[in-house]
Amino acid sequence: MTQETVHAVTPLVRVEDLSVRFAGTPPVHAVNNVSFELAPGEVLGILGESGSGKSVTLKTLLRLLPERKTTITGKVEVDGQDVLALEGRALADRRGGVASMIFQDPSLALDPVYTIGQQIAETVIRHEGISKSDAMARALEMLEVVRIPSAKRRLDNYPHEMSGGMRQRAMIALALACRPKLLLADEPTTALDATVQIQILLLLRDLQKELGMGVIFVTHDIGVAVEVSDRLAVMYAGSFVETGSVKDVIRDARHPYSKGLLAANLVGAVPGTRLDAVPGAPPPLNALPEGCSFAPRCAHAETACGISPLPIWTGGNGRWARCVHASRAGALAAAESTS
Amino acid sequence: MSTPILSAHNLVKHFNAGGFGAARKVVRAVDDVSFELAPGETLGVVGESGCGKSTTARLLVQLLRPDSGSVRYEGKVVGPELPLKAFRSKVQMVFQDSFASLNPRMTMIDAVAFGPTVHGMSQSDATRKAQDLLDRVGLDPSRFGGRYAHELSGGQRQRVNIARALAFDPQVIVLDEAVSALDKSVEAQVLNLLMDLRRERGLTYVFISHDLNVVRHISDRVMVMYLGEVAEIGPAESLYSAPRHPYTEALLAAMPSLDPDRRTMEAPLAGDPPNPIDPPPGCRFHTRCSRAFGPCSTLVPPSHTVGKSHVAACHLNSVKEHVA
Numbered sequence: 001m002t003q004e005t006v007h008a009v010t011p012l013v014r015v016e017d018l019s020v021r022f023a024g025t026p027p028v029h030a031v032n033n034v035s036f037e038l039a040p041g042e043v044l045g046i047l048g049e050s051g052s053g054k055s056v057t058l059k060t061l062l063r064l065l066p067e068r069k070t071t072i073t074g075k076v077e078v079d080g081q082d083v084l085a086l087e088g089r090a091l092a093d094r095r096g097g098v099a100s101m102i103f104q105d106p107s108l109a110l111d112p113v114y115t116i117g118q119q120i121a122e123t124v125i126r127h128e129g130i131s132k133s134d135a136m137a138r139a140l141e142m143l144e145v146v147r148i149p150s151a152k153r154r155l156d157n158y159p160h161e162m163s164g165g166m167r168q169r170a171m172i173a174l175a176l177a178c179r180p181k182l183l184l185a186d187e188p189t190t191a192l193d194a195t196v197q198i199q200i201l202l203l204l205r206d207l208q209k210e211l212g213m214g215v216i217f218v219t220h221d222i223g224v225a226v227e228v229s230d231r232l233a234v235m236y237a238g239s240f241v242e243t244g245s246v247k248d249v250i251r252d253a254r255h256p257y258s259k260g261l262l263a264a265n266l267v268g269a270v271p272g273t274r275l276d277a278v279p280g281a282p283p284p285l286n287a288l289p290e291g292c293s294f295a296p297r298c299a300h301a302e303t304a305c306g307i308s309p310l311p312i313w314t315g316g317n318g319r320w321a322r323c324v325h326a327s328r329a330g331a332l333a334a335a336e337s338t339s
Numbered sequence: 340m341s342t343p344i345l346s347a348h349n350l351v352k353h354f355n356a357g358g359f360g361a362a363r364k365v366v367r368a369v370d371d372v373s374f375e376l377a378p379g380e381t382l383g384v385v386g387e388s389g390c391g392k393s394t395t396a397r398l399l400v401q402l403l404r405p406d407s408g409s410v411r412y413e414g415k416v417v418g419p420e421l422p423l424k425a426f427r428s429k430v431q432m433v434f435q436d437s438f439a440s441l442n443p444r445m446t447m448i449d450a451v452a453f454g455p456t457v458h459g460m461s462q463s464d465a466t467r468k469a470q471d472l473l474d475r476v477g478l479d480p481s482r483f484g485g486r487y488a489h490e491l492s493g494g495q496r497q498r499v500n501i502a503r504a505l506a507f508d509p510q511v512i513v514l515d516e517a518v519s520a521l522d523k524s525v526e527a528q529v530l531n532l533l534m535d536l537r538r539e540r541g542l543t544y545v546f547i548s549h550d551l552n553v554v555r556h557i558s559d560r561v562m563v564m565y566l567g568e569v570a571e572i573g574p575a576e577s578l579y580s581a582p583r584h585p586y587t588e589a590l591l592a593a594m595p596s597l598d599p600d601r602r603t604m605e606a607p608l609a610g611d612p613p614n615p616i617d618p619p620p621g622c623r624f625h626t627r628c629s630r631a632f633g634p635c636s637t638l639v640p641p642s643h644t645v646g647k648s649h650v651a652a653c654h655l656n657s658v659k660e661h662v663a
Contacts, residue, residue: 049522149610163611193387194549198593199606220523223595227602246599264527266552267597271575274534275556277527281492 010080012182012214013038013061018074020056020065020238026286030056032238033074040181043208043215045229045246047222047261051282053238054218058184061216062095079181097127099182100175104190106167110159116143116170117155120177127178142173146203165196169203176207183208185217189224201227222265226250231318234258237282237293242326244319254313254326257294292323300325342414343375344543345430345511350398350408352391356616364616368394370567371408376511381537381544383558383575385551385590387612391567392547396515399545400432428458431504435516437496441488447473448484451503458507465506472502476532494525501532505540513545518553530557551594555579560648563587566615566623569642573649583643583651586624622654630655 013036020031031053038044048054059065061078063086076083079098086094103109111119120142121135130138136155143151146169159167168188175183185204189197205228208215219225225232226246233243234255242255250267253259260278269275280297283289289296295305304324313327314320321327350372356364369391376382384392397403399410401417412429415421434440441450451469456462470480476498488496497517504512514533518526534557536542548554554561555575562572563586571584582588592607608627613619619626625635634640634654643656 049524165611193612194551195387195589195593195606195608196611198595198603199609201595202603202606221595222523223597226597226599227595250597250599260524260527264523265597266556269556271556272534274531275527277531278524279528281494281525282522 009039011037011077012040012042012079013216014075014077015057015061016075018057018060018072018076020053020060021071021073023069023071024286027071028285029288030238030285031060032288034235034238034240035074036233036240036243038182038214038216040214041208041212043217043228043230045225045232046216046218046235047220047225047232048218048235049220049282051237051285052235053285054235055186056238057235058101058186058216058218061182061184062099062101063091064095064101093127096123096175096180097178098180099184100178100180101184101186102168102171102175102188104187106164106171107159109171110167110174112159115156115158116162116173120174123174124177138177139173142177143170145176145207146170146173148173164192165199168192168196168200172200172203172207176211176213179211181213183213183215185215187219188217190219190221197224198227204228222250222261222267234261237288238285239293239322241294241323242321244315245317248315248317248319254315254321255294255323256298256300256325258321341377343411344378344413345399345545346373346375346411347395347399348373348409348411350395350410351406352394352398352403353406366615367567367618368615369398369405370618372564372567372569373408374562374569374572376543376545378510379537379541379543380559381546381557383554383561384545384547384564385549385554385561386564386570387549387590389566389612389615390564391615392564393515394567395564396432396513396545396547400430400513401426402432424458428507429509430511430513431507431509432513432515433497433500433504433517435519437493437500437520438488440500441496443488446485446487447478447491447499448480450488450499451506454503454506468506469502472505473499475505475536476502477528478502492525494521494529497521497529498532501529501536505536508540509542511543511545513547515547516549517546519548519550526553533557551579551590563590566613566618568623569650569652570624571649571651571653573646573651577646577649583645583649583656584624584653585628585630585655587651589627622652 016035018031018034022028022030034057046054060072060076072084117136117139120139124135124138140151140155143154148154148169189200217228229246232246232249233240236257242258253262263276278297283293291306291308292310295301310322311324311327312320312322350369352369354366354368356366358364372395386392398405410417412421412426417426448469451472452465455465473480473484478498518529546557558575561575561578563570565586570586589607596603621636621638622640625631640652640654642650642652645651645656
């Protein structure tokens with residue numbers, strides 16, 4: 001039923017068979033055949049470790065990757081527009097307009113020689129063509145929206161005059177200044193202290209509800225993903241290995257890698273006991289194994305795991321996992337329930 | 340507690356942050372920090388950036404000299420009573436940045452064998468020892484021994500750093516965010532290694548981390564620091580289940596929930612941690628504390644014993660004592 005409602009509305013983001021290659025000898029297969037949809041107002045968390053392709057996937061949606069070194073294949077649609085076909089001014093109109101992005105390090109993302117107010121106003125003027133004073137008024141409004149105390153004074157601050165949490169709020173204000181339909185968040189809380197991180201997560205959750213944006217939130221931290229997401233996608237070696245609602249994935253992970261990640265996050269671990277750690281390290285992205293990329297680290301690997309394409313197990317509610325064993329267990333469960 | 344293997348007594352370390360005369364600024368990185376380590380126990384140290392946890396670690400292994408206070412190893416004051424060289428072979432450290440910790444021009448075998456040769460072991464014995472240790476931390480010496488730091492992954496480099504720390508057969512290892520830079524799946528492997536080594540060799544750890552889940556998993560006791568001071572120290576179990584300092588409570592409440600049905604609804608603290616230059620008077624936490632009252636802004640809270648080897652520096656505990 002939920003599945004039908006999801007498909008009844010036109011998705012805000014539709015990614016089909018997306019692959020991203022970076023030039024090199026041999027080329028780096030950063031993203032491999034990724035497909036997903038995001039409904040308007042939905043929050044998708046992409047969970048993965050460094051080099052899993054989560055940030056590259058996100059950047060592709062705004063075409064932020066270096067053009068000359070990158071080959072993108074597949075289909076990427078945001079708000080009904082083919083992103084891969086956009087050029088020049090049309091592309092610039094999208095960035096910060098329909099879709100915008102927030103990053104891990106606001107001190108790198110903000111311009112050190114302009115005040116926060118000027119930076120927000122510049123964006124608004126560029127996208128909406130309003131007067132400078134109106135744009136400054138909008139900047140002030142945005143700082144209030146992200147709950148920066150004494151916003152009027154902060155408008156004239158340079159980024160270095162603000163604390164880390166405050167800068168992160170300012171960057172969110174900048175990203176939301178033109179009321180985007182899609183917000184892309186690339187580990188926006190990773191560099192923050194615990195007590196500040198939770199403030200920013202709650203702020204993002206509130207703003208998402210207020211503004212009804214679709215959000216794709218990339219993180220390596222399961223706890224963070226659970227706090228903000230409706231749906232989770234687990235990424236490994238450039239591929240989605242499992243997706244589903246947050247509850248389904250956290251309570252009943254089907255892919256051995258998702259299970260390993262949960263164990264590594266000490267979900268349900270007894271203090272002092274050995275952890276159920278996944279051995280080894282992810283494969284190099286310029287020499288991925290045939291079939292399942294996780295098979296070399298998987299305790300249950302068998303011959304069938306080395307054959308592409310891998311079978312996909314599907315549960316209800318838009319849930320699936322790309323694993324030989326998940327499909328087999330699923331088939332068994334289905335057989336049991338019918339008999 | 341039996342004789343502590345390592346203890347810190349009233350450690351103070353201030354750093355000059357520029358300025359002259361009256362305008363001179365001082366970072367009060369560590370202010371009057373004392374604690375003891377029992378042999379074989381693991382003490383977790385948590386706190387936000389700027390709370391002084393790394394400075395405490397560096398004071399503990401004598402990489403920094405304290406402005407005042409002392410470190411004792413088995414009751415002997417390090418320096419006057421126990422020479423630094425002997426102390427260093429007993430207390431080792433592993434840092435967060437696995438790459439910066441290794442000499443880029445040394446092979447891994449040489450990196451591990453270097454320390455013991457400086458301390459008088461023959462080259463061949465040291466090399467043999469290094470091979471055994473690399474093997475023990477899960478790196479095949481014939482494959483990895485001849486490699487340089489840039490030829491290893493982060494997890495492998497951190498294993499080498501652990502092997503190097505073990506090369507002196509130390510009693511205590513101070514781990515300063517040693518697993519924080521690693522990916523979760525690799526972090527779990529290194530945590531397992533640390534727990535195995537602790538059991539095999541009876542090691543004592545000081546485990547510094549910002550990750551409260553990991554600290555709870557590995558520690559017997561936990562010390563919570565705030566702006567250069569110890570807010571609370573106590574057994575991991577009771578400190579996590581019944582914190583006695585509002586800051587500990589806030590830190591625990593700020594941990595992202597792993598249960599989709601019980602998401603965090605309210606941030607326990609507003610704003611960022613204050614600057615350790617010019618910390619607030621009285622209780623340093625009172626500016627962010629929702630339960631601050633009369634004495635908090637003027638009186639420095641004394642350490643209240645609130646349970647078995649459980650101490651919290653908060654005025655609320657003295658109120659409780661009076662009521663009781």
